[in-house]
Amino acid sequence: MIDFKNVCFRYENEDTIKNISFHIDKGDFVAVLGSNGAGKTTISKLFNGILKPTSGDVTVNGMNTKTTRTSALAKHVGFLFQNPDRQICKNTIREEIMFSLECIKAEKKYAENQCSKILKEFGFDGSRDPYTMSRGERQKIALASIIVTEPDVLILDEPTTGLDYAECMQIMRIVSEMNRKGTTVIMVTHDMELVLDFAKKVLVMNDGQMLILDEMRSVMKNREVLQTARLLPPQIADLTMRFDGFEKIYTHDEMLLKLKERTGQRV
Numbered sequence: 274m275i276d277f278k279n280v281c282f283r284y285e286n287e288d289t290i291k292n293i294s295f296h297i298d299k300g301d302f303v304a305v306l307g308s309n310g311a312g313k314t315t316i317s318k319l320f321n322g323i324l325k326p327t328s329g330d331v332t333v334n335g336m337n338t339k340t341t342r343t344s345a346l347a348k349h350v351g352f353l354f355q356n357p358d359r360q361i362c363k364n365t366i367r368e369e370i371m372f373s374l375e376c377i378k379a380e381k382k383y384a385e386n387q388c389s390k391i392l393k394e395f396g397f398d399g400s401r402d403p404y405t406m407s408r409g410e411r412q413k414i415a416l417a418s419i420i421v422t423e424p425d426v427l428i429l430d431e432p433t434t435g436l437d438y439a440e441c442m443q444i445m446r447i448v449s450e451m452n453r454k455g456t457t458v459i460m461v462t463h464d465m466e467l468v469l470d471f472a473k474k475v476l477v478m479n480d481g482q483m484l485i486l487d488e489m490r491s492v493m494k495n496r497e498v499l500q501t502a503r504l505l506p507p508q509i510a511d512l513t514m515r516f517d518g519f520e521k522i523y524t525h526d527e528m529l530l531k532l533k534e535r536t537g538q539r540v
């Protein structure tokens with residue numbers, strides 16, 4: 274579904290993305306991790322042609338981002354900016370959502386149906402002004418205006434930063450439901466607990482290079498990779514790395530079960 278082949282990208286003199294190659298299958302859920310400035314936002318913009326590789330090729334659904342118009346790619350790849358205010362540009366939620374559908378040249382009747390459906394799903398009053406709403410609400414408006422176009426691939430750049438727990442879970446429930454229905458999700462995040470709960474695979478970036486793309490559980494206990502990328506493992510994974518016999522434990526629930534089994538006690 275998505276192929277990066279020897280991809281390099283430079284803003285100025287030096288390569289920011291350094292010769293990256295990988296493949297992502299349809300329906301996957303990949304978390305992109307790395308410390309500040311590692312190149313996560315840059316790589317995520319290469320997925321949908323906002324940025325084009327300086328050398329190498331990015332192919333999505335068989336379309337090379339260098340030779341495909343960005344508007345054609347936008348039909349297949351939805352992109353949620355790190356900051357929703359970089360995305361929202363209309364005075365009402367309804368206009369914002371309709372604008373997304375216009376960008377992919379959706380037919381009027383279909384657009385109106387889709388818009389009503391998504392407003393209902395998110396519980397939005399379409400006549401409200403996004404800028405009178407909270408940051409979490411604006412994040413949801415930005416997300417709604419992307420998923421209304423039903424993209425095959427969803428790129429999310431830190432979708433939950435600055436949100437409270439309830440808002441974060443609401444966004445993640447919507448995203449994981451889309452993934453369950455077959456949408457491929459690429460999510461940049463700093464939140465290791467979210468990675469543990471939702472990601473199937475993890476791609477780790479460090480200084481513009483890809484350190485690894487592998488199954489989530491295997492990366493979460495790969496000390497060498499995490500240390501090189503200056504990342505802390507999630508708490509339970511970190512704790513269980515220090516005990517023999519706890520190698521397969523990653524979550525609180527798994528930890529409780531294991532302790533119960535070991536001690537013969539109710540926990």
Ligand SMILES: Nc1ncnc2c1ncn2[C@@H]1O[C@H](COP(=O)(O)OP(=O)(O)OP(=O)(O)O)[C@@H](O)[C@H]1O
Pocket residue numbers: 284285289307308309310311312313314315316
């Ligand atoms: N428009 C730009 N022009 C020049 N350099 C840039 C531009 N955008 C990013 N960079 C540089 O490219 C490198 C990677 O930046 P990028 O924003 O991709 O990192 P990131 O991993 O998303 O970081 P963060 O966790 O802070 O969001 C950084 O050194 C950054 O300063």
Ligand SMILES: [Mg+2]
Pocket residue numbers: 313314315355430
């Ligand atoms: Mg970033």
